[in-house]
Amino acid sequence: MPISYPTGAVEEHMITRRSVGLFDIDHMGQVEVSGSGADAFVSRLVSAKVSDMRPPMARYSLLLDDAGLVLDDLFVYRLPQSWWIVVNASNRQTDLDWFRAHSGSDVVITDRSDDTYMIAVQGPNAITLMDKLAKPEVSKLERFTWGNIQMDDVPILFGRTGYTGEDGGEIFFPADKAEFVWNKLLDGGASLGIETKPIGLAARDSLRFEAGMPLHGHEISPKINALEALFKWACDFDKEFIGKEALQAIAEKGLSRKLVGVEVFGGVPREGYEITDAAGAPAGHCVAGMYCPSVKKYAANAFVRPDLTKVGTPLKVIIRGQPKDAVVVKRPLYIPAYRR
Amino acid sequence: MSIDVRARYAESHEYARQEGDIVVVGISDHAQAELGDIVFVELPQVGKIIGKGQTFGTVESVKAASDLYMPVSGKVVEINANLQTDPALVNKEPYGGGWMLKIQPSDTKEMGQLLDAKSYGKTIGEE
Numbered sequence: 001m002p003i004s005y006p007t008g009a010v011e012e013h014m015i016t017r018r019s020v021g022l023f024d025i026d027h028m029g030q031v032e033v034s035g036s037g038a039d040a041f042v043s044r045l046v047s048a049k050v051s052d053m054r055p056p057m058a059r060y061s062l063l064l065d066d067a068g069l070v071l072d073d074l075f076v077y078r079l080p081q082s083w084w085i086v087v088n089a090s091n092r093q094t095d096l097d098w099f100r101a102h103s104g105s106d107v108v109i110t111d112r113s114d115d116t117y118m119i120a121v122q123g124p125n126a127i128t129l130m131d132k133l134a135k136p137e138v139s140k141l142e143r144f145t146w147g148n149i150q151m152d153d154v155p156i157l158f159g160r161t162g163y164t165g166e167d168g169g170e171i172f173f174p175a176d177k178a179e180f181v182w183n184k185l186l187d188g189g190a191s192l193g194i195e196t197k198p199i200g201l202a203a204r205d206s207l208r209f210e211a212g213m214p215l216h217g218h219e220i221s222p223k224i225n226a227l228e229a230l231f232k233w234a235c236d237f238d239k240e241f242i243g244k245e246a247l248q249a250i251a252e253k254g255l256s257r258k259l260v261g262v263e264v265f266g267g268v269p270r271e272g273y274e275i276t277d278a279a280g281a282p283a284g285h286c287v288a289g290m291y292c293p294s295v296k297k298y299a300a301n302a303f304v305r306p307d308l309t310k311v312g313t314p315l316k317v318i319i320r321g322q323p324k325d326a327v328v329v330k331r332p333l334y335i336p337a338y339r340r
Numbered sequence: 341m342s343i344d345v346r347a348r349y350a351e352s353h354e355y356a357r358q359e360g361d362i363v364v365v366g367i368s369d370h371a372q373a374e375l376g377d378i379v380f381v382e383l384p385q386v387g388k389i390i391g392k393g394q395t396f397g398t399v400e401s402v403k404a405a406s407d408l409y410m411p412v413s414g415k416v417v418e419i420n421a422n423l424q425t426d427p428a429l430v431n432k433e434p435y436g437g438g439w440m441l442k443i444q445p446s447d448t449k450e451m452g453q454l455l456d457a458k459s460y461g462k463t464i465g466e467e
Contacts, residue, residue, distance in 0.1 A: 003376075009402040010377040010428070202376075202402045268380045268400040291379035291402065298380065320398065320405070 001027065002200045009202035013293045016123045016164055016207055019195035022185055023120035023163075023204060029092035029113040030172065031099065034082035037106030042083050045102060046076060047226060047243065049236035053078040056145040058159050062226055062234050063087075063095060064243030068250055070220040070229060071098060075161055075170075077146055084157075086118075086170075088216045102242065117178040119171050121185060122207075124337070125194050126168030130158065133188045138169060143338045154181060163204070165211025165336035209301070210292045212261075212332025218271065218288040219259055219301050228255050228303065257284060257303040261331040264289070267319040269300035269326075276323065277305075278314045286317065295333045300326075341370045343461050344435040348454035349411070351463065355435070356411040356454060363412060363451070365441040367399065369434045370464045375401040378430045381423040383440060389415045392450055396441065399430065412450040414443035 001024050004012060015021055033042055043050050048061035055078050063072040072091040077084035087095045092113060099109050121130060131137045134151040138158050141147045146159040157172040173181060189196025199207075205215065214220045220229050226243065227250055235247060262269065269289030277283045289300030300317065308315065311330050316323035343349075347357035347364075353371035357364045372378065380400035390396050392413040399406050420439050423429060430438035445451070455463065 003403060008377050008431075010379070206402075267382065268405065270405070291400075 001025065001204075003202050004200035005198050007197055009200060009206070010291075010293045012197060012199045012203035013206050015195060015197045016166060016199055016203065017294050018123070019125045020121060020123040020129050020168070020189055021164065021197060021199035021203070021207075022182070023122065023199050024182065025118050025120050025170075026175070026178065027089035028118050029087040029089060029095065029111070030116045030118070031085045031087060031096060032079075032082050032110045032112050033085060033099070033107060034110070035106050035108040037104055038083055038108075041103050041107045042076065042085075043239060044241055045099065046074060047231070047235040047241050048076070049239060050076060050078070051239065055080050056141070056147055058144050058146050058161055060234060062220070062231055063098070064226055064241070064247075065222065066242060066246060068225045068227070068243040068246035069222045070216075070224055070226055070231075071095065071222055072216060073214060073220055075159070077157075077159060084112075084172075091216065115175050116172050117175040117181070119178075119182060119185070120162055120164075120168065121171060122162045122164040122166045122168035122199075124167060125196075126166065129185065129189055129192070129194050129196060130169065132192055132194075133184060134158075151181060151184060156181070163213055164207040165213070165332070165334050166207075167337040205288075206290055206292060209288060209290060209299075210294055210332065210334035211336045212334075215288065224303075225250055227251060228258050230259050255306050258306050258309045259287075260302055260304055260309050261329045261333065262286070262300045262302050262315060262317065262326050263329045264298045264300060264317045264319075264324055264326045267317070267322070267324045268298050269317050269319065273300070274318045275302050275304055275326070276316045276318065277308055278316065280316065280323070283308050283315060292333055297333065299329065299333060301331075304328075341368075341373060341464065341466060342435070343368065343370075343457045343466070345457040347435065348451055348456055349460035350409060350454055352409045354409055354411045356451060357435075358451060361444065362417065362442050363414060363445045364439050365396075365411060365443060366434055366439040367408070367430065368460070368464075370466075372431050372434045372438070375399065375404075375406060377402045378427045381427045381430060381440065383419040383423070384416050386416050386419060389413075389446070408440070410443075411454055412443070412445050413447055414445040416441055417444050418442040
């Protein structure tokens with residue numbers, strides 16, 4: 001996946017918001033978990049509640065270590081006979097090692113990444129495009145569920161999920177059909193008059209950022225705990241899971257920092273930039289920052305002192321030595337389609 | 341990539357175009373294409389005197405910030421205020437609406453030290 005295609009990052013962002021963006025995300029890893037102990041294993045492994053999940057449900061979750069730090073974020077799909085877990089590319093091996101280290105002999109863990117291709121089809125026209133090119137209709141699927149569909153003779157698992165804040169889906173299919181499916185989506189869009197373009201990493205980042213979704217290594221990482229990253233909602237404290245006790249202890253002690261959205265005036269905030277309070281005292285640092293094309297703002301996500309997290313709190317972001325005016329803003333900057 | 345034949349160029353890809361007593365400064369079409377989508381341009385105060393080769397501002401693309409260097413020494417007499425609201429003008433019309441500074445040059449000989457359009461074209465691999 002390139003940083004951007006010849007279309008350009010900003011235009012790619014806008015195309016995804018107005019029609020359809022195609023994301024070649026085969027770098028994502030897929031792990032299948034089966035066996036008689038799979039349900040109990042997955043429930044203890046991931047932070048979110050999964051005991052109520054029946055096919056065809058899919059759910060966002062975190063993977064935590066014993067200290068409540070975030071090893072990865074995952075999408076968990078309940079398949080009829082197994083669990084299908086989508087992991088970040090850079091964590092594929094460490095996640096697999098972690099899964100295996102915590103599983104018993106009644107669990108089978110299979111890395112499906114190499115024989116599975118993954119493409120995200122995102123945007124307000126994405127469902128229409130899919131319905132024209134594959135059967136049965138995915139418009140019948142609810143958000144955060146999946147279905148088996150067929151594009152010509154290619155079997156596809158379609159998850160009505162995504163990472164852009166738009167409607168659409170993420171598709172999984174045999175890796176040797178990658179070129180066929182990619183071209184069918186692109187050419188299909190063109191011949192149907194549905195604007196459809198390939199989207200690069202830069203636009204993927206700005207789309208997810210505006211929609212308030214975390215990127216591993218930025219808003220979440222093995223140096224950030226789930227609570228300070230504001231992921232209490234993705235942790236089911238009514239069950240046992242790895243990291244639960246640590247998070248309870250952290251909650252009792254109180255957080256030392258919290259994730260906030262920050263709008264910056266007069267410059268582009270970037271990862272690593274320092275933040276001070278209005279008086280100039282150290283307050284935290286940016287973990288991601290950019291120009292946000294849909295909301296037309298320069299904004300950052302930052303970890304700051306807990307006394308500075310209220311919306312409207314004035315801050316300074318240090319850009320090349322110059323303190324620039326900034327203010328804590330409500331996240332997300334762009335309300336995702338599934339919440340509208 | 342287009343090269344404005346009326347302008348002269350620094351090796352760091354800024355152009356300087358003489359218009360009467362004034363020199364118009366911006367970045368070349370090649371430079372904007374290399375940077376990608378430009379989302380922010382920081383320019384100096386009007387009245388500031390800046391030497392050749394010194395930083396006069398910053399251009400931020402989607403992924404990185406890059407310093408801008410004065411192609412010739414001079415006093416800033418006007419900055420392009422439109423870039424504050426529409427920095428993408430630098431991408432769209434680098435030699436036109438995407439200009440950055442108008443300066444009063446302090447040493448007219450410096451223009452001659454810059455690359456002419458043909459030599460600049462060679463440095464970026466275009467004949």
